[in-house]
Amino acid sequence: MTTRTPQNTHCVDMTTGSRAMSDAPVYEIDLAAFWADPYPDLKRMRAEAPIAYVPQLGATLITRRDEIFAQEKRIEIFSSDQPQGLMTVLMGQNMMRKDGDAHMAERKAIFPTVSPKTVKQVWVAQFRAAAQRVLDDLAPRGACDLVRDYAMPVSAEALKAITGLTNMTAAEMDRVSQGMIDGCANYAGDPLVEARCHDCTASIDAHIDAMIPVLDARPDHSLLSVQRRAGLSDAQTRANIKLAISGGQNEPRDAIAGTAWAVLSHPDALARLQSGAVPWLRAFEEYARWISPIGMSPRRVAQRATVQGVTLEPEDRVFLMFGSGNRDESVFANPDRFDLDQDIAPAISFGAGPHFCAGAWASRALIGEVALPLLFERLPGLALDGEARFGGWAFRGPITVPVRWEPAPREG
Secondary structure (H helix, E strand, O other), rough: OOOOOOOOOOOOOOOOOOOOOOOOOOOOHHHHHHHOOOOOHHHHHHHHHOEEEEEEOEEEEEEEEHHHHHHHOOOEEEEEEOOOOOHHHHHOOOOHOOOHHHHHHHHHHHHHOOOHHHHHHHHHHHHHHHHHHHHHHHHOOEEEEHHHHHHHHHHOOOOOHHHOOOOOHHHHHHHHHHHHHHHHHHOOHHHHHHHHHHHHHHHHHHHHHHHHHHHHHHHOOOOHHHHHHHHHHHHHHHHHHHHHHHHHOOOOOOOHHHHHHHHHOOOOOHHHHOOOOOOOHHHHHHHHHHHHEOOOEEEEEEEOOOEOEEEEOOOOOOOOOOHHHHOOOOOOOOOOOOOOOOOOOOOOOOOOOOOOOOOOEEEEEHHHHHHHHHHHOOOOOOOEOOOOEEEOEEEEEEEEEEEEOOOOOOOO
16 A cells, blocks of 8 residues: 655645735644644634635635535635646546536436445445455454555445446555545645656556446446446546545545544444444544544635635635534534544535535445444454554545454364
């Protein structure tokens, strides 16, 4: 699995540029410290400067939950259409980088792949079979890193099925996802990072090329097959598959391993989950609030606007800080704690407006119905076996989660 560093996990889809024209108060951060743990800075910003310009990020950050919830819906001002953004330049203009009718048309086209009905009737059985295969291999070992050895392959196998790229290995799915994340964060213009990103997108295109005749001959519910039947252009189809891979691998991977770590760190919660008193989905949703795998979503200011006394100018860059909103003290009773009794209804872990994550149902099923309960069922005595390390702020998750359990005897 690709090793993540402070440089390669800032997936903020930015280009280099000068100071934005917004008159927001300036808030300085230490980038390395912010990557290691953004929550102290975000808490201070919510209290002192809830809309602030951060020069180290080249963007104006909105940090309070209710403001994020309201402003994300104002697409005429906070536009997802970012023609010069690195995601668009390197990966093509996917549906996440479109607004209004253009966005909704593509969202409608992919719905047969990600609908609750398809998830329940098609994907859950495939998720479960893949997770069982991974656990069959792990069970006799007695120890592993949950990120590398369980969450990564389980997430990748699910994504292979959903995208239709079943000809790709799990390791390659993880590699190309990370390469694109690094590429759309390459605002320093590192040519090596850009070259790796191009190599990863070329790999995806080659795998798509190989699968097109297969899926045209035998259509299924996969993203590649569904988009082709809906009549989307080749460019649209490829861009949306790259979008699915760029977020659909690292976020479930990090949430699977991260939620397992949270539960193992809270024995009372684990007991309630294993007794059936609380469903595993609840643990995932509270984890996604507490340590948001998707910590931020970027927007381009399309027209001059004033928000809470701050004037934003056209082409300003704004970050909607979901991870901050999910710890807003004015909304959540215990914002900085993992608490299964927390009221998570106001959480914005999957977004809030028209760009609400299309893969939310698949993620909930994969993590809450399959990956977590199977993990604890198949590995008796599962326990932490060292310190877990976390990183990131735009996308945040564990880098390593060492665990041990009572190894099962090998068959034969």
